[in-house]
Amino acid sequence: MTKELENLIQATLIDGKLEDYEKEALVKRAQKEGMDLVELEIYINAELQKRQMELREKNEALDAQYEKEKKEAIGPVCPRCGKQVPPLTLKCECGYEFTKGKVASSVKILTEKMEKIKASNVKDKNKKIKGTIYLLTLNSSFV
Secondary structure: OOHHHHHHHHHHOOOOOOOHHHHHHHHHHHHHHOOOHHHHHHHHHHHHHHHHHHHHHHHHHHHHHHHHHHHHHHOOEOOOOOOEOOOOOOEOOOOOEOOOOHHHHHHHHHHHHHHHHHHOOOOOHHHHHHHHHHHHHHOOOOO
16 A cells, blocks of 8 residues: 555545545545555555544543543542542541542641631630531532
8 A cells, every 4th residue: 555545545534434435536546556445445444443442432531531520529539439538538438548638638727727726816716616627628629
């Protein structure tokens, strides 16, 4: 197969379909070059299947990324089992321990906020601590 015929095949398959007039042009060119038409058909079918498989893999990757982002928007997700975990959780039901990252940093943020409240002159410190915990659990940017 010449480079010109291969380029022509690639050009006709850009849209993932092979129209009748494109097929006629390919057959004409292949016959001119002395190429077996069965081999041409095998090559074209292989190229179409390859493109379809690439498109399917791309779509599956996009779907998986969308699902991951959808779960993470609701709350943190365990990287081992994929289950949702409550905010400020340090250990998942599957046994995975959150030792670094967002969940562990959330505990650090909560601890720092509680220390500031304890050191302040706020009258009802327990109420302020409860409110802070509540707000942190609602705000997914901390978790």
